[in-house]
Amino acid sequence: MTPTEMREPTFLVLAALADGRKHGYALIAEAETLSGGRVKLKVGTLYAALDRLQAEGLVDAAGEEVVGGRNRRYYALTDAGADALSEEVARMQAKAALASARLKLRLAGGLA
């Protein structure tokens, strides 16, 4: 995984898979929930991201089943995917901590 910042759809897909395998529609719904309703992944975007993440070894297919006449393929996070997600979360936390510290400085400057 390159050290460049992860794009939001990628982050949301990986985060949606963090607690277990999911199929396409469940991933779209979970990504919407995780983003507070802000991001609704298009189906084409989702499967393009899944293709790429599979090629990078971050996600793997985890079984298929037919439910109500519809084919569902499940996807799961690989160990490399979990590591990449952890790194991104750590990066986001570091940025948030930095921003928080700056805000505290601003507040202290304003009070002085």
Place this chain on the structure above:
Amino acid sequence: MTGVRRGARERRYRRALQFYPKRWRDRNADVVLSTLLDVADAEGRRSPRVSELLQLAASGLSTRLAVSISRRTRDQASTIAVATGALLAIAFAVVQGLPAPSPLEWSSARGFGPFLSPAIVLYSLWMLAFVLVLLGQRRAAKIVLALCLLAPATLWITRRSIEGLWVGPSLQTLVFLTMLAVLALLGTPRPTRWTGAGMLIGAGALVIAFRTIGAPAKSYMDEGTFWRLVASPYNLGTALAVLGVVVFSFIIAGRGVWSKTLFLSFVPWIAAWSVSVIMQFRWDGTAWLLAGLLAGIASRVLVRASRRSRSDADAVR
């Protein structure tokens, strides 16, 4: 919902999935279709949204492209295209003079505001795209590059409708920058720490070459001078032949990605060279020979791509 309506909805989705390559469809079409239907059901829709179909078409075409040209190759070609576009934009803008020299006493043309040519709009877009790429603003850069793709045709149409009022840009420049924009949009530009410096050195070298080789025309030079003198059909044809040997060497050396990148990067130059040759020789035998040669190469590439696609599909079965 009736079975007929459900069938029509499914058929429209399946039709949109035809944009994906066959090999991809064999593996994924049923799964993707099920997700599309799940989403439509959840939203209570009886038919696909137009935006959904357009997005599937774009994604499918992008997947087709990825099958024939790897992402790394496209990204490298895209980076070279953005740097080349900015390089020429700076060189042309400097050489032509900003703003215009004393109001075009040698011509009946009016100029474009304080500038000599409306090409300044196109050059500014390329410079802006390059700066955005260097700043890592990929989304904004793509939007500006999309404008770089549309601007040449718009300038050409506008210029033809007000013949004689503007100087340039030349057809070679417009064709070249259009092809560069296509290349730039095929991938994601990923500049290294040397990209900015390399582009500025290249632009400086080009301005010097422009001034030196174009010395006889020193009183006034437009960007068309570049295609007539610096990158004349003879000079550019020789350079392309030499670079062709380099690509061949890369292929022999097993450097597939770089040979493809270089070949893709040649395409705008080949297009500009073709326009120059056709303009110089008009539609005489040479131009027809060139057109036939290019058509032959294009057919050969298409046939090979088609065969490769079929063999990929066979491999999956």
